[in-house]
Amino acid sequence: MVPDQPLPRSLTILLGTAAAVVVLFGIREVSSIAGPVVLALVLVIAVSPVRNWLAARRAPIWLQVAVPFLIVVLVLVGMVAILTVSATELATLLPTYTGQFEKLVADAQAWATSHGLSNEVLSKWVTAFDPERVLGLAQVLLGSLIGVLSSLFLIVVLLLAMSLDAPATARVVSRAEGRRPHLVTALGTFTHKTRRYLIVSTVFGLINAVLDMLALSLLDVPLPLLWGVLALIANYIPNIGFVIALLPPTMLALLDGGVQTMVLVIIAYIVINVVTQSFILPKFLGDAVGLTTTMTFVSLIVWTFVLGPLGAILAIPLSLLTRALLIDSDPDAEWARALVSGRPRG
Template sequence: MSDQPAPRAMIVLVTAASAVVTLFGLREVSSIAGPVILALVLVIAVSPVRSWLSGRGVPAWIQVAVPFLIVVLVLLGMVAVLTVSVMQLATILPTYATQFQELLAEAQRFAARQGFGEEQLASALRAFDPGKVLGFVQTLLTGLLSVLSSLFLMVVLLLAMSLDAPITSKILASGSERSPALVTALTTFAGRTRRYLVVSTVFGLICSTLDVVALALLGVPLPLLWGVLALITTYIPNIGFVLGLVPPALLALLDGGVQQMILVIVAYCVINVVFQSFILPKYLGDAVGLSTTMTLLSLIVWTFVLGPLGALLAIPLSLLTRAVLIDSDPAARWAAALISGDATPAPVPEPASSTAGTGRAGAGPPGGESVGPGA
């Protein structure tokens, strides 16, 4: 009787409760967990640089310093561009007060022709108070200062992880015989995350550059700011394109009217939809390993847990969760197929008595990926 398995309902409830406790716990320490996870993802992204330097016999301190400096310089560059651009935005927005009032008056006349009452119009006008726009800019500045305050923590974490990367790689490699499935899962996570970041960054740079050129040709103010925003929102699944489009479209509406706003929307749609809907999926292939539904759920859950940083890290976080909870367990391969949306039947795991066979099934890293984030 003691060997009788627990009821399935109890297992489901305990698992759900554990997930809720874990997520809310991460949410409470999001100011620490967010930078830690971002630092881990960045170290994984630049780990091929260390491997390339190691293969050429470069001294160990250079293998650590070069990837570290690459990440730090990129972060500092993006923060500098965002800081200057957001301050410029806060400066020029008040100059559009007259255009804003004219647009509201035109919208009021249009709504009146459509039969809306005075009370409804007054409520709509209060909702579009220009002060709220300035408040939004202040929120952006506050968020930017928050990023700056955590930048020191991120740099320290990046340095620590860069120093530990070679040791971590050796530890994972030595554990491939004892826990082959877990090591293989972590290896696959690192490879998928790296490919996702590299491909998304390349296409994000192409799209953002074309967006900047289009905005400059259309005369929209601060095209560099909106280009950086478009690059950042590339990493936000499903809704990133919309988040990157709305601010420049609204500014184009204030600066040049409805026609300029429509031209901005058309330009963004042509550039981003072509790349992100047709070209990007071809190069990413099965690197993400998440279905459309799971990608959307990942965005919702991790944004709730870690805030805006969770939206940027939704895919890597979901890949890490999949690696630890599903891919590391050969008996859970059916769940991996369900999450990835792959209709191919998952292979049946070997009996528990065949220990060696099970180990071989998970031992070889797929695609020849290197082991660990420091690979």
């Protein structure tokens, strides 16, 4: 008999790419279900240290399930309430700035004319940087998040089911270590990295949100609580999260307080972000993500396309899960592991 010949590398890559496209488009078609499932999984992983702490103290099983579950539910309900009220206030507030925007355009046209710029060039700038359009994008983002969180019943049911199954799942995975050691190790690494990423990002996101709210309150920018919550949520979005958190309050500061207030908001956000994200956060986060900058940005694009705004927020955990299942669980995929992490072995 002729021994089985391995498939050519090019054909393997082509088939793998085709399968990935089919799977991603399939997930996209059921994103209204897949999104809450992934969110529930990530939240269960995030609060698992609470369950472990209770288990170490031999608390009853019902308490090990109830306490983490209630923590997550209270956080979700609070987020839904804040986002809903704030988005309603923003929708009511925006029409009141029509006059201020028209005045800003008129002043800009007068300044452009005095400096030899044509109104046509200015009109293109106004179209590109229309504050109302930027704030409208903020409304769309907040509306999408509210739409996801409004599936609260489904998320809560999934959370409860996963919380109840967590102890049994941990036992099953530990028993499989002898048969599939690489897969078990990969899943354990995924859980550890995801939990560390979420906890550290949440702590620093809260610090950023509080500092941003204080700065906006001192500058009398409307809706500081909304922009603080947006800063916290955007902290989970890699690469472009800072820009998403900065643009809406900056445009509102321009409409409400003028150019000086806008500049002060930009300076405050940059200072806060540089201090916390560039100097302090890397020391605590370390190598928790294990993805190159390019892979992080690609994952942001892919998961946003598949799951919408929720995919942008969960891009890092989803990429870590994909890496665990497809790369870290395969001992022969060292080259792929080095490619996505940027750290060659040895």
